[in-house]
Amino acid sequence: MDENVYIKTGVTNVPDEGGYFGEYGGRFVPETLVPALDELIVAYKEAMADPEFQHELAHLQTTYTGRPTPVTYAKRLSEHLGGAQIYLKREDLAHTGAHKINNAIGQALLAKRMGKHRIVAETGAGQHGVASATVSALLGLDCHVYMGSVDMARQKPNVFRMKLLGAEVIPVESGSKTLKDAINEAIRDWVTNVRTTFYLLGSALGPHPYPMMVRDFQSVIGTEAREQIVKEAGRLPDVCIACVGGGSNAIGLFHAFRDDKNIELIGVEAGGHGIASGEHAARFADPNMGRPGVLQGTRSFVLQNADGQIMNTHSVSAGLDYASVGPEHAYFRENEIAHYTVATDDEALAAFQTLCKLEGIIPALESSHGVAEVIKRAPTLPKDAVILVNLSGRGDKDLDTVIKELGMNV
């Protein structure tokens, strides 16, 4: 690895009091929500300092989510690629099948502590919606999930799951009918019912304190993985890889490694049909459309046209199909704490199949973008190099999409 291209600058104890990660982050919301965010900041700080809250969170993580999730050595994949040794952080094995539960449990406990029993959430792939519905059932909360109608069509099993779990799923027909529009509707609901309602935001996005809070609840991924990889591989990894939609699984993994100057962190955005096609969700990779801007409460990289209108995005994976990215990722990129690359739909679908066949693991299409980068990187590294990839979720929910994309007859 060329050490000169990888200089981690910038302090990593972000955000500041105003919720800024360098130039990114902040709180760009209607005034009606400002008091709710202020209240949330106070409640969150108190909860995190309260040993009882921490105990309850840790207890549920162990006895309900099934943490720690293992780190699995991908022996056949490593041999097949003929380079670095590959290890998978198995968030797909967490209850509900993805990392989203880590944050959902944390925020739901906080909601309960704040006396707010009505939960609104947005969902893209449905994994956060399922996690929110699950913890709402567990804690006796009233859960309402906004989901774009396009996403509902491509993630049907998750829609059914949420309904079984007692949540109301509200179809969103505005805009591109995907994650961004679901967030708009969830915020509109929150602004209307702000006194009684907790907005359980699913990614490291939105106004302060959400990017910080979601990161903190997800950082269990990296904290565990750091210990586990030393046990399994005998040392720390050379490279950590994770897919980046809003970026919660990636920030959760990266955080434990953010100060290690010799560990490369790579986030993988959705390249869709390729950057040149304009049909993608690659905020960092497309210099024409991806520029700093403000969307849904936070300043970060945003896919927008010259007039500042937000672009429609495309990805085969609903969970990466979003026009902005968590502000901490923008900060990590600017300060070279992490690097960002893309995987196209086709590369993700190929990686999906490879992991199925070689490891007996069906990854989520989101996570398959991370695996696609592993397939590119591993052969370029020596055999004693170690790659850790976050397998953020399992792919059962994606079977319909994959069958269609691959033209399979079942």
Place this chain on the structure above:
Amino acid sequence: MMTSKMTGLEAIDAMFADTKEQNRAAFLPYFPIGYPNYAESIEAIVGMAEVGVDGFEIGMPFSDPLADGPVVQAATQIALENGTTVRDCIRAVRELRARGVHQPMLLMGYLNPILAYGIENFVRDAKAAGTNGLIVPDLPPEEGVLLAEVCHREGLALVFFLAPTSSNERMELVSKQASGFIYVVALTGVTGVRTELPPDLTDFIERLRKHTDKKLVMGFGISTPEQARRVGSLLDGFIVGSALVKAGKEGAAKAIELATTLRQALD
């Protein structure tokens, strides 16, 4: 009445002085540029100016209007589909001035298109076209320091919001930062027509008056002459948006008709 020697902000102050003299509240219609098309939006605003409304909130469309209800969302979506840009909205203000609209006009739009245009350029061009001020619903004062500085320098108003959820401290902070007037959100929620105003409105306004001496203009949920009279008796002004937008769906005439009714309710 506005004269060319006044700054944007001074013309807004003059508007309130006029309405106060007439012992009534100011009526500021909201109407988006490019809806139902560019020409009709211009006609609607010219027509409303002619029937004596006091000022305007000129809507600039945004793809993700998260403070707006279904009616304004749909209207601004149509405006975008018609190809309406920020530049078009500034051009519209210039055209409206040329058509004889003398009332204060505040451009209302979300932050990202303004950032994409460039804050300095936007304020300069908007002012040159005859804009009096800006209303940016996703910009609380903490995030609006730079825009506030530029507006202040150019003599434009930068309107901030207060809501029923606002604490007393928040009221004082917003009062310090706001210029022109404070946009008082009548209820927790998004823009849109409501059959009834919230019952605790009087308490809310009393609390506001204790913490600010700025002009207070209420919006969100006002659509009928009765509501206009009630709100007008309590505050310095009010904004009607969704009801006018709904009326203006087929063209300017119906929107002008409703604006006329609302204006007459104040006499």
